[in-house]
Amino acid sequence: MEISTTLSTNPVEDQRLAEVLASPGFGQHFTDHMLTVEWTPDEGWHDARITPYGPISLDPATAVLHYAQETFEGMKAYRHDDGSIWTFRPEENARRMVRSSQRLALPELPPEEFVQAVDALVATDQRWVPDSVGEKSLYLRPFMFASEKFLGVRPAQHVTFMVIASPAGSYFPGGVKPVSLWLTEEYTRAARGGMGAAKTGGNYASSLVAQQEASRHGCDQVVFLDAQEHRYVEELGGMNMYFVHADGRVVTPETGGTILEGITRASVIELAGKLGHEVEERKFAIDEWREGVASGEIVEVFACGTAAVITPVGELRSAQGTVPAPRSTELTMRIRQALVDIQYGRAEDTFGWMHKVC
Structure with missing residues (x-):
């Protein structure tokens, strides 16, 4: 060209x-x-x-x-x-x-x-x-x-x-801190066969009213459930999600055509694997989140996107009550540091991810 x-x-x-x-x-x-x-x-x-x-x-x-x-x-x-x-x-x-x-x-x-x-x-x-x-x-x-x-x-x-x-500038000018989430049970982001996997403005426009709902409840971000059963966690308004289990497994909701396939999301999966953590891409029910944190089975929750890179997730609020923040951010911060170090040239890029412009 x-x-x-x-x-x-x-x-x-x-x-x-x-x-x-x-x-x-x-x-x-x-x-x-x-x-x-x-x-x-x-x-x-x-x-x-x-x-x-x-x-x-x-x-x-x-x-x-x-x-x-x-x-x-x-x-x-x-x-x-x-x-x-x-x-x-x-x-x-x-x-x-x-x-x-x-x-x-x-x-x-x-x-x-x-x-x-x-x-x-x-x-x-x-x-x-x-x-x-x-x-x-x-x-x-x-x-x-x-x-x-x-x-x-x-x-x-x-x-x-x-x-x-x-x-x-940094998404977290005062230092990385967990974001609080509001679970919207009225609005959905995308349905199967729709535009959920496309990066188009309509998907973001449809998230704004749910984000306003989250703000009214004192939360930083909104989390959406699937449009069909209103049972499975999909993604935030602009970030993908991960759930770290006590045995080291990491679960992230499968895309299934309704979730944007984030570049940071794919990179986190590779980084977690390199750090020795098995990553599962599958449906993840909201009840699994609630029960997992309560039992101690889920020890960390985090989200990722281009702007924030990786952020720990704190408490989850909804009309059904509050799920407290998981007890740890250790793996979250390890993966975050590893990714940022590659992006800024402070660590060897063994994945071949970086592209030199000038």
Whole structure:
């Protein structure tokens, strides 16, 4: 893919950038440039370009505004101590976007071109990648949407793929601490045959009212049960879950087409195995959670995602009462440290997960 580059004539000044990178928060500041690629049935993917970051113009009849035909990814770039910049398993994000695109009837961007596009923007805006102190990184948001001006329920004939970037601080600026969860028994995230396995905005939009419910009950996150039996644990609003048993086994809910196949999720499974822990992917009932913590059979519960990396889970609240926090976070923190050390280049990458950008 040929990518043209038009550099900004008004980049953020060095002094202001230093202030931003010292305390970036999350999703508040954006780099000097963005990448855009267009698709039509006749031309395929074309007109790949890096341009100064700025607003985009959409006609009121743009298809995505009416029919929600869009997908996105979330990933990070990390600066290592030698100044080099790396991304974490970008080819897996690329392959997941292909799967999401298939479900949303969008054109498939070849994985090698996805990685090339992300690399190009990161290399152009490399001064925006923070140092590793405090687990800072450059958050990357590739996304694809139906950009055709058309009202009608059919796959769009003009699609736009973009990549934007935003420096990000640690999800836990005050140190990692367990998150409290609210079990929603009214709302579900996805049903079999639906879009649960696709990374599309509709799945996140549907979680917001349940997250409001969790907040009203003083909880950090919401946990969903399956849509069919309302019995099995699926995932949080944006994180996958794990349950550590007293004998060292780790259980994570099977995806089954209703759970997003997280890249961090897959990495945790491999890391846990390397640390000598058997990992089971299967249905996991909410009663198994309640009874396991009460009996001491479940000794840790944790969740993972791109933003938080890995976080211990504290108490679970619901209309049925409260399940107290498990007694330990030992394995949770071991896996977390192992993963973060690989991402920031502090440990050998024996898995081949890291991809050097520049």
